[in-house]
Amino acid sequence: MTLSSSLMPPVSDLPPGLALRGPTLPEQAALLTTDALAFLGSLERRFGIRRRRLLAARTERQARLDAHEEVLDFPAETADIRAADWTIAPPPADLQDRRVEITGPVERKMIINALNSGAKAFMADFEDASSPTWATMIQGQQNLFDAVRRTIDYHDPQSGKSYRLNDQTAVLIVRPRGWHMTEAHLTVDGTAISASLFDFGLFVFHNARELLRRGSGPYFYLPKIESRHEAALWREVFDASEQALDLPAGSIRATVLIETLPAAFEMDEILYELRDSIVGLNCGRWDYIFSMIKTLGKRADFIVPDRAQVTMTSPALLAYSQLLIKTCHRRGAHAMGGMAAHIPVRNDDAANQAAFARVRADKEREAAAGHDGTWVAHPGLVGIAQAAFDAVMPGPNQVARPLPDSDISAAALQQPPQGTITEAGLRSNIRVAIQYLNAWLCGQGCVPLYHLMEDAATAEICRMQVWQWLHHRVSLDGLHTLTPALLHQCVAEEMTTFTGEKFAAACSLFLDLCLSDSPPPFLTLPAYDYLLAYDFLA
Missing domain, CATH: 1.20.1220.12 (Malate synthase, domain III)
Incomplete structure (x- = not known):
């Protein structure tokens, strides 16, 4: 399906080589300023070709895996990194305790409710929880701009209820779209800009200094990474952005989602590449299950059973979470748990209690295993998750908890789930x-x-x-x-x-x-x- 050739009316102050396509939104005037667009253009010109090469490398590797010309294993060429003793930079003060994080789309009311939820952090999600219409992406940036400055509010015309931020709110973390996506509404020298660079760049341009002034910082979740090379690209993006925006070195901080099977074999390397700016790794369980099927799906000996039967107690997923915890804690990083997909059930108390019981068991399992925090998708689950971690984690995290002795093999990460x-x-x-x-x-x-x-x-x-x-x-x-x-x-x-x-x-x-x-x-x-x-x- 091809795009319409309709363009926005000519804009005289667009930086050379940049073009905007599609509908014009009221929020654009304040967000897509000449300076902001110039910054976005500089990121795309500097890093766009390398991003596309890394995506091509993904395709080539998958072809080799499908043809049985390559097997997944821990890279021999980075054995020294895995064997050496090193740690990441200490996390900032407001990211020391992350026992419960809530996630959700970048809609205005949901942002307010999430920040008010009692969770330690809120991940505002431009990726899996948002449909990337131009309106959603631009309005989402405006919503976060207002949230950072605590001016965000919302009046629901149906219920008549008004929403504003509480005095104490969750720490804001932003998840941009993955390296594989583009933002077709902005082109740089005729090529659609990377959606990752668009989401990251627009947020950091407008909000980094304000967040630092308020005692926090520009914090990000990085999705869909498949290798240390992709993590290294993010490190260079961070460094270039800090220099261009005159931010203190290391002020941009990130948590990487280990939600692809290839990335599970490079956890140490990903931490090492981002060691001055990373805070932790996260078990992105649902994307990880998808990635297992996608990566190994053509193998007749790796056929995955019904989705409901694939749980974190399956041997391969258990090995994955154990390896993440062990790797993170050895390097001084947070090992974040995954999403509880269950949500409260209205008008059915038995079903609601069953859903709460499943969430409670899942969070108790994560806390007992050594995770430093977890994710929920609904404010009604924050208390359940927090109680599970409070019961075993009196301090802000479990990074100092003794590490398990067992090693996780490449074969253990590739055991087919049974069912x-x-x-x-x-x-x-x-x-x-x-x-x-x-x-x-x-x-x-x-x-x-x-x-x-x-x-x-x-x-x-x-x-x-x-x-x-x-x-x-x-x-x-x-x-x-x-x-x-x-x-x-x-x-x-x-x-x-x-x-x-x-x-x-x-x-x-x-x-x-x-x-x-x-x-x-x-x-x-x-x-x-x-x-x-x-x-x-x-």
């Missing part, structure tokens, strides 16, 4: 993925479905599982072989109650993803083309 593949699991994946894609195309990136908070990561598991099961012609319940015809039938049956232009597009996109010989690395890439078509033609 069954069922028609019910197939139909659940269809319902969740298509409903999520529909919401994403409508501009909503974080969607409550069946008492779980679904985002792009969980939708990725759904579509990649269906692709893998179809690719290997698995047997459902030991009775029926999954074929393209059966997939079409199940999609038609599951979607009978849904109508509308976006649902048709979501169904089409889902089927394309599942029936492709080589599925795209992220569903957000082809989905972004759909999104842009709606945006540019609206």
Whole structure:
């Protein structure tokens, strides 16, 4: 699907070589200033080619893995880094205690509620929890600009309720989009800017000095990294930004999500590359499960069972979390736990108590294992998660906790999860993925479905599982072989109650993803083309 050629009206003060496309929003005048755009352009010109080369390297490596020409292992060439004794720079004062972090999209009311939730930190998510419409990305930046200055408020016209920040709020951490995404509404020398550089650059340009003045700092979560080379690129982006904006060296701080299987083999190296600016690593469990399927999915001996059966107690996922904790604590870094997808259930006390019990057990497991904090997706779960960590973590973190003696092998990280593949699991994946894609195309990136908070990561598991099961012609319940015809039938049956232009597009996109010989690395890439078509033609 190609983009419309419609452009914004000419802007006389755009820096040379930069162009804005698509609708003009009221917030742009204050955010996309000449100086801000010049800064964004400088980042893209300096780092854009290298980013694209690293993405090409991902594709080439995956081709070698698919062809059995390469196996995943800890890099021999960086053995000295793993063996040496070194630690990262100490974390800033307001990131010492991160026992509960809440995450969510960059919508105005949700930002206020998250900052007021009682969590230690709030991750404002431009990535998996947000659909990257131009309006969402620009308004999200404006919302964070106001939040940093504590001027953010919101009046709900339906309920009549007004929202403002409490005196004490969570520490703000921002997650930009991953290296794989672009922001098509801003081009630099004819090329769409990296979405990572756009989200990061616009936030740090407008807010870094103000955050430092208020005793905090520009803090980030870095998603979808696959290697130490990609971490090194972020380090250079940080250094260049600090110099260009006259910020103190090391004031930009980051936590890296280990949410890809290749990155699990380079945790030490990622910490080392970012050692002057990193604070910790995070078990991004849902993206990690997706990455396991994507990376090893063509192997007949690595077929993953129904999504509900793949938990953090599965041997490979347990090894992954143990390795992350051990690596982080050896280097003085925080080992953050993953997201609890369950959310409170209204009007059903039994279901609500069951959801709370699952969250409580998950957070107690993480705290007992040695994590320094965890994620929740809803303010109603902050207290449950905090109680789990308070029970075993009297100090601000568990970095000084003695390390386990056992080593985690490459084979341990690649054990296939055990379980069954069922028609019910197939139909659940269809319902969740298509409903999520529909919401994403409508501009909503974080969607409550069946008492779980679904985002792009969980939708990725759904579509990649269906692709893998179809690719290997698995047997459902030991009775029926999954074929393209059966997939079409199940999609038609599951979607009978849904109508509308976006649902048709979501169904089409889902089927394309599942029936492709080589599925795209992220569903957000082809989905972004759909999104842009709606945006540019609206």
